[in-house]
Amino acid sequence: MKKGIGLYLVWVFFVSGTGFAFERPAVERFVLDNGMTFLLLPRPSPSISFEVRVKAGSVDEPQGKTGLTHMLEHMMFKGTPSIGTTDYAKEQSILDAMDAVMRALQAAPPEERDKLTSEFKELAQRAAQYQVPGEFDKIYTRAGGIGLNASTSPDLTSYHITLPRGRLEFWAVMESLRMKTPVFREFYAERDVVLKERAERVDSSDKGSLYEQFLLHAFAVNPYRTPVIGFQEDVSRLTRADLMEYYQAHYQPRNTIIAIVGGFDPLEAQRVLTQYFGDIPPGAIRENRSLQKNPSRSQVRISMASKEEPFLLMGFHKPKLPTLDDTCFDVIEDVLTGGNSARLVRALVTQGIASSVETYNGYPGSRFDNLFVLSAAPLKGHKPKELEDVIWREIDRIKQDGMSERELARAIRSVKKSILQSLETDAGAAGLLSYYEALAGDYNYIYANLSAMEKITPAQVRECARKYLNPENAIIASLGA
Amino acid sequence: MRALQAIMMLLFVISGCASMIDPRVLATQPVEASIPIAPLEDGIYTLPGSGVSHILLLFPGGTILDSRGKEGAVELLCSAMIAGGTKDANPAEVEGALDDLAIDISINPQREYTLVGMSFLDDVTGKAMQLLLDILKTPRLDASRLETERGILTESIIREEEDAVTVAFDTYRAHYYRGDPRAYKPTPDTIKAISRDDLVNLHRMIFTKRPLIGVIGRLEKHYAGLLKDAFLTTWTAYPLGPSPNPAFGSFKGSAKERQCVFLMAHAAPTMHAVDYAASVVADHIIGSGGFSSRLVKEVRTREGLAYSANSFYQTRPRWGVFGITVITEPSALKQVRNAVDRVFSEIRSGISEEDVTWAKQAVMNRYAILYNTPAGIISHTMDAAFYGILQDFDAGFLARVGTLTRTDVQNAALKLIEGPWVEVVINPGD
Numbered sequence: 001m002k003k004g005i006g007l008y009l010v011w012v013f014f015v016s017g018t019g020f021a022f023e024r025p026a027v028e029r030f031v032l033d034n035g036m037t038f039l040l041l042p043r044p045s046p047s048i049s050f051e052v053r054v055k056a057g058s059v060d061e062p063q064g065k066t067g068l069t070h071m072l073e074h075m076m077f078k079g080t081p082s083i084g085t086t087d088y089a090k091e092q093s094i095l096d097a098m099d100a101v102m103r104a105l106q107a108a109p110p111e112e113r114d115k116l117t118s119e120f121k122e123l124a125q126r127a128a129q130y131q132v133p134g135e136f137d138k139i140y141t142r143a144g145g146i147g148l149n150a151s152t153s154p155d156l157t158s159y160h161i162t163l164p165r166g167r168l169e170f171w172a173v174m175e176s177l178r179m180k181t182p183v184f185r186e187f188y189a190e191r192d193v194v195l196k197e198r199a200e201r202v203d204s205s206d207k208g209s210l211y212e213q214f215l216l217h218a219f220a221v222n223p224y225r226t227p228v229i230g231f232q233e234d235v236s237r238l239t240r241a242d243l244m245e246y247y248q249a250h251y252q253p254r255n256t257i258i259a260i261v262g263g264f265d266p267l268e269a270q271r272v273l274t275q276y277f278g279d280i281p282p283g284a285i286r287e288n289r290s291l292q293k294n295p296s297r298s299q300v301r302i303s304m305a306s307k308e309e310p311f312l313l314m315g316f317h318k319p320k321l322p323t324l325d326d327t328c329f330d331v332i333e334d335v336l337t338g339g340n341s342a343r344l345v346r347a348l349v350t351q352g353i354a355s356s357v358e359t360y361n362g363y364p365g366s367r368f369d370n371l372f373v374l375s376a377a378p379l380k381g382h383k384p385k386e387l388e389d390v391i392w393r394e395i396d397r398i399k400q401d402g403m404s405e406r407e408l409a410r411a412i413r414s415v416k417k418s419i420l421q422s423l424e425t426d427a428g429a430a431g432l433l434s435y436y437e438a439l440a441g442d443y444n445y446i447y448a449n450l451s452a453m454e455k456i457t458p459a460q461v462r463e464c465a466r467k468y469l470n471p472e473n474a475i476i477a478s479l480g481a
Numbered sequence: 482m483r484a485l486q487a488i489m490m491l492l493f494v495i496s497g498c499a500s501m502i503d504p505r506v507l508a509t510q511p512v513e514a515s516i517p518i519a520p521l522e523d524g525i526y527t528l529p530g531s532g533v534s535h536i537l538l539l540f541p542g543g544t545i546l547d548s549r550g551k552e553g554a555v556e557l558l559c560s561a562m563i564a565g566g567t568k569d570a571n572p573a574e575v576e577g578a579l580d581d582l583a584i585d586i587s588i589n590p591q592r593e594y595t596l597v598g599m600s601f602l603d604d605v606t607g608k609a610m611q612l613l614l615d616i617l618k619t620p621r622l623d624a625s626r627l628e629t630e631r632g633i634l635t636e637s638i639i640r641e642e643e644d645a646v647t648v649a650f651d652t653y654r655a656h657y658y659r660g661d662p663r664a665y666k667p668t669p670d671t672i673k674a675i676s677r678d679d680l681v682n683l684h685r686m687i688f689t690k691r692p693l694i695g696v697i698g699r700l701e702k703h704y705a706g707l708l709k710d711a712f713l714t715t716w717t718a719y720p721l722g723p724s725p726n727p728a729f730g731s732f733k734g735s736a737k738e739r740q741c742v743f744l745m746a747h748a749a750p751t752m753h754a755v756d757y758a759a760s761v762v763a764d765h766i767i768g769s770g771g772f773s774s775r776l777v778k779e780v781r782t783r784e785g786l787a788y789s790a791n792s793f794y795q796t797r798p799r800w801g802v803f804g805i806t807v808i809t810e811p812s813a814l815k816q817v818r819n820a821v822d823r824v825f826s827e828i829r830s831g832i833s834e835e836d837v838t839w840a841k842q843a844v845m846n847r848y849a850i851l852y853n854t855p856a857g858i859i860s861h862t863m864d865a866a867f868y869g870i871l872q873d874f875d876a877g878f879l880a881r882v883g884t885l886t887r888t889d890v891q892n893a894a895l896k897l898i899e900g901p902w903v904e905v906v907i908n909p910g911d
Contacts, residue, residue, distance in 0.1 A: 023532070046517060047850040077772065083504070133782045134772030141771050142839050143508035144846025148771065164512035164850050173504045192785025200788050200808055204739040205643070308737050309640050339580035340564065341573065350564075350572075352629045355636035379632050380639070410581050417583040417602055420532040425854040 024447060025423060027433060030270055034282040035254030038273055039433045039443060041261040048262035049147075049426035050171055052159040053438040055257075056250035058230075059154050059223035059367060065242060067230015070152040071194055072243050075184045076159070077136050077150070080177045084135045084185060091130035095185060098123045099240055102188065106237070124188070131185055136178070143170055147427065152228050154365035156438055162427055165263035169272050176276040179256075182247065184240045191238060198229045206306040210479050214313050215364060217300045218475040223368045252283035259434035262426040302477040310480035312384035314391060315363065315371035317475075318468050322440055327452045328464035329361040329372050334411035335403050335461075336374070336394065343394050344374070353382050353390065366439045371475070372468065384478035395469045402462035412453050419446055512846050516875045517853070519695060519862040524709055526695040526862050528855045534606065534698025535856060536613065536708070538597040539863045542687040543590045545662050545722055551675050553667025555687070557627075557634055558680045559588035559595065562688075565626040567612075568619035572626045575612065584609045586616060592663065593722075594867055595687055596860075603699060610704050614711050617688050622680055635669045645736040645907045646808065649744045652905045653804075656728045657746065663722055690714045693866055695859040725800070729901035733909055741811040742907040743818070746804025749897055752796045752870070758881040759893035760794060760803070765840040766832060767824070767894060768792025768805060773839070775824045776805065784820055786813045794897070798868050803897045811910025825898045832894060837887045845882050848875070 030038040061068045081088040101123060105116040140148050143163060150159045163171055202208040212227050219225035229235075260269065319325050336344040337359045348354035357376040364370065376387045422432040437443040519526040544555045563586060566572035579586065584601045597617065601609035641647045651666050658664040665671075691712040696705070725748065736742075750760050768776035768791050780790040789808040795801070807817050852861040865874065 045853065046515070047853040128783070133778045134774075137771045138773035138839060139504050139508050141773065141843040142505075142846070144512055144843065144848075144850065146847050146850060162850060162853065164846060166510075166512065167507075169502075170504055170507035170510075173502060173507060177504070186782055189782060189785035193781055193788055196785070196809065196813075197788035199810055200740055204645075308643050309636075340576040341580045346573075349633070350626075350629060352632050355633045355640075377636070377640070379636050406581065410583070413583045413602070414580075417533060417600075420602070421600065424531055424533065427854075 025429065027443065028266060029437075029443075030273065032253065032274060032278050034278065034280055035252075036277050036280070037257045037437065038269075039257070039259040039437055040264075040266050040269055041259070041429060041433065042264050042266050042269075043262065043426075045262040045426055046165050047162050047426055048165060048168060048171070048260060048264050049162045049430040050160060050175075051259045051427075051430035051434040052175065053257045053259075053434045054157045054159075054251055055155070055255040055367075055438055056157050056246075057153055057155040057365065057367070058226060058228045059365065060250055061226070061246070065234060065238065065246075066226045067194065067198075067228075067235040068238060068242060068246050069157055070228055070230060071191065071235065071238055072247055073150045073152045073157050073159075074190050074194060075187065075243055076178055076182055078185050078187075078190070079132075079136045079183055080181050081183060083139065083177065084132050084183065085130050086132060087130045088183070091127055091185065092183075094123055094127040094130075095187075095240070098127065098188070102239075120188075127185070133186065136174075140174065143167055154224055154228060155367040156435075158431075158434075160427065160431070162262075168260070168264045168269055169276075172272050172276040176280070179251065179277070180280060184243050187240050187243075191235065194229070194235055195232060198232060198235065201229060202227065203232075206304060206308045206479055207311055210302075210304055210311065210313065210477055213302050213304070214315065214475065214477040217302055217477070218315055218317075218371060224364050224370065228364075248283070249286035252285050253277070253280050254282060255285055257434050257438045259430040259437070261430040261433070299471045299473075300475045302475075304477070304479050306480045308479060310378050310384050311478065312374075312376045312378070312387050313477040314374045314388065315475045316373075316468050316470075316473050318361075318370065318372050320369050321362070321366055322445060322449070324452065324456075324460070325464050325468070326361070327449055328456060328461050329468075330415065330449070331403075331408060331411045331453060331456060331461050332372070332398065332465060332469075333359045333361045334414055335398070335407045338411060338414055343397070344376075344391065347390050347394055348376060348387060352379060354387055355379050357387075384480070388476065388478075395465065398462060398465040399469065400462075402458040405458065408456065408458060408461070412450070415450055415453060419450070509842060512849055516849055516879070517858045518872060518875075519859045523705065524694065525700070525705055526693070526859055526866075527700075528695075528697045528859055530603075530698025530855065532603060533600055534603055534609075534696070534700065535859075536597075536599045536609075536700070537695040537697075537856075537859055537863065538617075538692040538708075539695075539867055540595045540597065540687050540692040541593075541690065541867065543592050543594050545592050546683060546686060547662060547665075547667075548679075549662070549665065550671055551679060552662075552665045552671040553634060553638070554675045554679050554683055555590045555595070556667065557630060557672065557675055558683050558687075559590050560630045560634065561622050561627050561680060562588055562616055562620040562684070564630055565623040566621035567615035568621060569615065571621070572623050575616070578608070578612060582608055584612060586613060597692070606700070606704060610707055614707065618711060620684065622677060622684075624677070627677060627680075631672055631675075634667070635672050638667055638669060638672070643737040645738045645740045645742045646806070648734050648736040649742040649806070649905050649907045652732055652734045652907070653744055653746055653903055656730070656732055656905075657802075657903045658722075658725050659728050660726055661723050663725075688712075693863045695863050697855040697859060722800075727901075727903055729903055731904040731906070734905065734907045736907050739811075739908060741809050741814050741909060742905070743807045743809065743814060743821075744804060744906075745821075745902045745904040746802055747900065747902050749794055749796065749801040749803035750893075751798055751801045752874075753798050754801070756889070756893045756896065757796065757801075758878055759885050759889040760796075760801075760897060761878075762837065762840045762844055762882060762885060762890050763832075763894035763897055764792055764794035764803065765844055766836050766890070767828065767897065769794065770840060770843060775827060776807075776821070779820045779824050780807055780817060784816065786817050786820060798870065811908055814906065814909055828894050828898055832887065832891050834887050837885070837890045840890070841882055841885060845879055848879055 028040045058069050085091050101120045145161045148161045344357045348357045354376045360373045363373040422428045433443040436445045519528050547554045582605045587598045589596045599613050655664050768774045780786050787807050787809040792805045794803045852858045
């Protein structure tokens with residue numbers, strides 16, 4: 001053994017023997033009477049980051065209305081009766097007339113469409129006279145906001161922004177206004193934008209289509225079958241009424257988790273949050289009754305011809321968090337791809353077969369049973385099937401021999417570091433805390449999962465691999481096979 | 482629908498929202514924060530950390546050092562240094578140690594400098610430093626691993642050709658910087674032509690000179706000394722490339738991805754130009770200020786022609802570039818061009834006082850938190866140090882923004898939107 005590496009290994013033993021303790025941030029959970037939950041983490045910072053998580057995702061969409069959650073996310077930036085308009089009373093009646101003409105247009109015979117289209121355009125122009133496009137965004141940017149954005153996942157809709165310190169009340173005014181009275185103006189142009197977004201993300205790329213097909217085949221029924229962005233035919237039929245109905249069913253205080261991290265006073269925060277959000281009625285949360293457990297099935301295989309470079313996706317059905325099996329997959333993820341010395345990276349990338357290999361535990365969401373996913377891109381001259389064979393070989397190794405204590409220690413240390421790094425920035429901490437509060441019911445799941453990892457044995461990981469990483473539980477999709 | 486909205490409005494009034502403070506008023510209140518700078522302590526830019534420590538090293542010299550016909554050499558060197566072991570440890574041993582200790586080391590070449598980053602938990606500072614210095618000072622560049630990295634880099638170049646946005650920017654650079662190293666991109670052939678000796682020479686050019694050093698976290702004096710003493714040769718500023726000699730005009734290209742990308746760009750004021758501050762504000766109004774900017778309002782909100790539409794204004798002491806990108810469908814390209822023309826024409830007819838006030842406040846208020854993470858602050862500070870930007874630049878910039886008049890911003894906007902342009906369309910359709 002050479003000088004350098006000998007020293008490295010001695011140090012590893014020391015580290016894994018002692019463990020690495022870290023200080024948990026002092027987060028305060030503050031729940032309003034209406035059920036809205038805030039996680040407050042004040043700390044010295046020039047800024048404050050806000051992360052709003054609404055437990056409304058594409059899994060909550062009714063049949064035939066795919067893309068509804070995502071469309072609503074876009075429309076939540078369109079303002080209120082007092083923001084985005086010069087005269088809401090006049091604008092509102094035109095918006096209603098536009099809805100009526102659009103309904104007539106969609107049902108009209110061809111000979112009537114030109115007339116209705118002209119009528120619709122004329123109404124849109126009249127509405128535009130009262131509209132102030134982008135005013136909601138404009139007020140936030142004027143206040144110095146950065147990172148104003150939102151995202152929709154199968155599980156959640158998330159809204160985030162970072163503002164200069166001292167802007168807590170301003171944020172509370174803005175967000176409470178849009179939570180209480182959103183106005184879905186400019187709806188039809190935005191629907192076109194969403195269709196363009198779908199074209200950009202999915203339809204223009206075979207890889208995008210592959211991911212869509214992968215989920216359609218992996219889940220015979222909801223929850224995770226349909227794409228977040230929606231099918232084109234569904235999105236093009238969405239109406240403002242659909243959005244309002246969905247909004248009222250799901251955007252309720254008890255479905256809303258908000259993390260606030262950075263430079264603010266927590267007592268003052270509680271006063272402000274109560275003042276602006278405390279009067280929202282608790283409402284009733286409507287469950288999506290179409291959610292069903294996926295039936296067990298045999299292996300599914302999809303292959304798409306493509307001019308694009310080849311690509312492989314493999315998924316295995318597995319339970320959601322918080323379960324021991326889900327935690328075992330966190331360990332398996334690290335053992336397979338958690339660094340350049342991980343098993344699959346060595347077997348595929350170092351060996352010159354693939355340019356990349358990645359794993360993901362909990363795809364496409366975590367509210368329901370989900371998938372453990374592996375993806376890999378072959379190097380020129382190699383095919384997805386070769387990669388798949390290597391992956392099966394490495395899976396078999398885990399199923400037969402399990403893993404070493406060294407690999408387990410490495411996985412734990414890696415997760416600890418990743419938690420600390422996420423907590424380093426205000427926005428990162430707000431995102432992490434709110435995510436687990438929304439999905440696991442308690443942000444402390446971050447630490448509970450770590451403790452669970454520390455108790456896991458290599459034998460448990462091996463049993464987990466034996467139970468789930470099997471051909472009959474797999475969905476395999478390849479591009480350009 | 483109307484009934485639902487009426488109920489919502491009623492709730493709105495009942496809940497007392499009518500007495501809320503107008504957020505437009507709150508948004509104009511001055512911010513409390515000041516512009517953060519990482520202090521230079523004993524030759525190292527230092528900020529406190531929180532359990533994970535980070536070291537950043539900025540070495541002068543980046544991809545601009547690639548010689549003609551061997552583009553991609555600096556990038557290949559950087560990946561081979563990470564993957565190729567050290568003098569005392571083979572690649573597998575180094576990778577194993579990094580993973581065991583949860584140490585992440587990255588070497589990222591930019592055009593004019595190369596950034597090395599390392600993150601580690603505080604209990605392994607000594608080993609992390611040893612690994613970092615071994616990788617930087619005595620990389621093995623193992624022959625087998627070098628070939629693996631060559632294959633991976635070649636594959637990534639092939640895959641980049643699928644991405645319409647990447648192809649658009651490559652095409653733009655090829656015409657804007659024609660005749661100088663910035664115009665040329667790596668290809669499978671140039672990667673193939675790179676020898677190990679080329680990499681050794683480049684390593685000597687970049688990684689033997691003392692870098693700018695930044696630390697987030699606690700670094701004992703002993704380790705700080707190690708870092709500073711490891712690279713003894715001082716450096717003078719590298720040439721940052723000749724002045725561009727653009728080939729203006731319209732250029733088409735194609736990508737495997739079927740999206741159409743419309744890009745137009747040209748030279749813009751440098752960050753030392755008298756109209757720099759006015760240009761930043763003008764860019765905010767034209768297309769980088771989010772949903773309220775003219776381009777986004779016209780192309781996206783009003784016409785629904787694209788999901789992605791924005792302008793960009795990038796600048797350094799010796800160069801500046803302004804441009805517009807829109808990602809759309811080939812069938813909407815003509816409408817997008819017309820929409821861009823309308824935006825330019827509106828700007829020519831005059832920017833309002835209200836827009837100028839909004840953009841000035843937005844630029845000033847966000848500036849204090851643009852670099853609000855430790856990594857952001859230290860990178861910004863080191864970047865400024867590399868380019869010789871004085872520490873009071875930010876304060877001077879903000880003061881200048883505060884004094885800008887509508888005419889200043891209007892004139893800067895007119896300059897930004899006037900041609901000649903390098904215009905690129907990828908996947909234009911029929």
